[in-house]
Amino acid sequence: MEQPAVKGQKVAFVKPHVREEWIGRIYTTLCILFLIVTIVAIVYFVASKGLSTFFKNGVNIGDLLTGLKWNPEGEPPLFGALPFIFGSFSTSLLAALIAAPLGCCAAIFMTQIMPGVGRKYLQPVIELLAGIPSVVYGFVGLSVIVPMLRAIFPGQGIGIMAGSLVLAVMILPTITTIATDALAALPSGLKEGSFALGATRWQTIYRIVIPTTLPALLTGVVLGMSRAFGEALAVQMVIGNAPHIPRSLFESTSTLTSAITLSMGNTITGSAHNNALWSLALILLTMTFIFVFIVRVLERRNHR
Amino acid sequence: MQTNGLKVNELSVFYGEKEAVKKVSLSFAPQTVTALIGPSGCGKSTFLRSLNRMNDTIGGVRTTGEIWIDGVNINDPSIDVVELRQQIGMVWQRPNPFHKSIYENIAFGPRYHGIKKKKQLDEIVEDSLRKAALWEETKDRLHNSALALSGGQQQRLCIARSIAVKPKIILMDEPASALDPVSTSKIEELIAELKKEYCIVIVTHNMQQAARVSDRTAFFYMGKLIEADSTEVMFTNPTQKETDDYISGRFG
Numbered sequence: 001m002e003q004p005a006v007k008g009q010k011v012a013f014v015k016p017h018v019r020e021e022w023i024g025r026i027y028t029t030l031c032i033l034f035l036i037v038t039i040v041a042i043v044y045f046v047a048s049k050g051l052s053t054f055f056k057n058g059v060n061i062g063d064l065l066t067g068l069k070w071n072p073e074g075e076p077p078l079f080g081a082l083p084f085i086f087g088s089f090s091t092s093l094l095a096a097l098i099a100a101p102l103g104c105c106a107a108i109f110m111t112q113i114m115p116g117v118g119r120k121y122l123q124p125v126i127e128l129l130a131g132i133p134s135v136v137y138g139f140v141g142l143s144v145i146v147p148m149l150r151a152i153f154p155g156q157g158i159g160i161m162a163g164s165l166v167l168a169v170m171i172l173p174t175i176t177t178i179a180t181d182a183l184a185a186l187p188s189g190l191k192e193g194s195f196a197l198g199a200t201r202w203q204t205i206y207r208i209v210i211p212t213t214l215p216a217l218l219t220g221v222v223l224g225m226s227r228a229f230g231e232a233l234a235v236q237m238v239i240g241n242a243p244h245i246p247r248s249l250f251e252s253t254s255t256l257t258s259a260i261t262l263s264m265g266n267t268i269t270g271s272a273h274n275n276a277l278w279s280l281a282l283i284l285l286t287m288t289f290i291f292v293f294i295v296r297v298l299e300r301r302n303h304r
Numbered sequence: 305m306q307t308n309g310l311k312v313n314e315l316s317v318f319y320g321e322k323e324a325v326k327k328v329s330l331s332f333a334p335q336t337v338t339a340l341i342g343p344s345g346c347g348k349s350t351f352l353r354s355l356n357r358m359n360d361t362i363g364g365v366r367t368t369g370e371i372w373i374d375g376v377n378i379n380d381p382s383i384d385v386v387e388l389r390q391q392i393g394m395v396w397q398r399p400n401p402f403h404k405s406i407y408e409n410i411a412f413g414p415r416y417h418g419i420k421k422k423k424q425l426d427e428i429v430e431d432s433l434r435k436a437a438l439w440e441e442t443k444d445r446l447h448n449s450a451l452a453l454s455g456g457q458q459q460r461l462c463i464a465r466s467i468a469v470k471p472k473i474i475l476m477d478e479p480a481s482a483l484d485p486v487s488t489s490k491i492e493e494l495i496a497e498l499k500k501e502y503c504i505v506i507v508t509h510n511m512q513q514a515a516r517v518s519d520r521t522a523f524f525y526m527g528k529l530i531e532a533d534s535t536e537v538m539f540t541n542p543t544q545k546e547t548d549d550y551i552s553g554r555f556g
Binding site: 116187189190191192193194195196197198199200203207208211212 | 356358361363386387388389390393394396398400401402403404412413416417462465466469
């Protein structure tokens with residue numbers, strides 16, 4: 001009498017849950033497969049196009065990375081991308097240099113000096129900056145920053161300085177938000193411990209708060225830099241787009257992204273010029289991977 | 305370094321309108337351990353934190369009354385809290401070592417009080433770690449991260465850190481409640497040792513611990529000081545009914 005009852009019970013217990021378990025499992029697996037396939041496809045596509053410049057069109061990889069002249073339609077065609085690489089690095093580095101102290105200090109103010117007002121009003125306002133379309137930044141840069149620079153410094157106002165200033169404002173919310181989260185996550189006991197030893201608020205901030213959260217603060221700066229590195233439109237509007245290495249911060253130059261967006265529509269698929277633009281995209285992609293890698297290393301240091 | 309102890313006169317602490325500590329008067333003699341006991345929310349931790357003005361760091365807290373150390377009322381707004389906190393050290397419930405090396409954790413305080421010479425700092429570090437019974441365990445790895453230490457070691461490091469600025473009084477807010485029994489007994493041994501030099505005030509939820517480590521016990525309830533006497537009297541023959549009920553576990 002007892003045995004069949006136990007058996008029946010077991011079956012009734014197990015079956016529906018096994019099904020649920022499998023439905024969930026299959027669904028989530030499909031989602032992650034879709035993501036992986038997309039990423040692999042993009043990387044493969046960019047790499048195959050970008051590398052065919054060297055293998056099909058016979059351009060020397062060293063010439064592309066170090067050449068100073070970019071004239072793909074000329075006779076002979078020249079594929080020197082160093083001005084673009086230099087432009088991208090210099091604008092994003094300078095933008096990070098301008099925005100990092102601003103963002104980190106704003107975060108310190110919002111979390112340490114006036115946490116009430118900071119978290120409630122200031123942070124949403126700064127996050128609002130992230131939602132403004134980049135064309136608006138470019139337009140403001142073109143109509144405010146460029147004329148201002150032209151009035152103060154020699155040259156036309158366009159160039160690395162204008163691009164960096166626009167980018168600095170664009171990446172400020174990224175840096176500030178990440179820095180604010182990092183500072184807010186600081187164990188409160190650390191600050192109290194420092195106060196109890198007789199340290200003042202400033203001593204506590206620069207001796208305890210900043211060193212403890214430094215890896216996370218740097219994560220914000222690197223993420224901001226990678227955003228600046230990939231930004232095309234706003235920079236393109238204020239940088240001038242002349243393909244050569246400038247001798248000052250106020251001289252027209254170009255970046256990898258602006259070179260791609262300006263010429264991609266005017267080239268024929270499969271031509272050397274088109275492939276060379278894909279090579280520039282490949283450089284961008286590689287740099288993004290390097291930025292992500294740096295962030296991972298910093299985060300690991302942070303959790304130790 | 306000796307002190308006449310600490311004398312608190314009609315101390316009240318307000319969180320906004322709420323009176324968390326109500327006109328408490330209590331004295332702490334040098335070279336004794338005083339345990340503050342009472343149910344959660346009775347104001348004993350708030351009282352402890354007001355003794356080194358840590359409540360100043362929270363907005364909306366008002367403290368009235370007098371706290372006398374060696375003839376100075378430290379609850380006066382004109383008192384330099386930085387100077388004051390050098391004289392009154394504090395240890396928390398959760399060990400809170402800085403994310404620095406063991407050496408730097410100890411040297412942090414003395415550096416701010418003007419000690420720059422490496423030799424002098426070395427001496428302070430060794431002396432403080434010895435007093436906190438941590439020297440033997442850490443002398444070979446002073447420059448390793450303090451976060452690699454166990455919870456009990458971290459807590460002793462925090463005690464060593466507060467000793468390093470040469471305080472007269474040490475406040476402890478449930479210093480062993482986050483630790484295992486072995487680490488707890490080490491902390492208790494340490495308190496008995498430190499008593500020889502310092503005036504110690506300890507908040508604890510553990511009745512046995514209060515009975516073991518303290519010379520005097522003060523019972524707080526609903527923000528009021530109900531009774532304070534020698535620990536022996538408090539645990540065997542308290543005069544107030546609430547004290548008796550709490551100590552014998554017949555509470556709430």
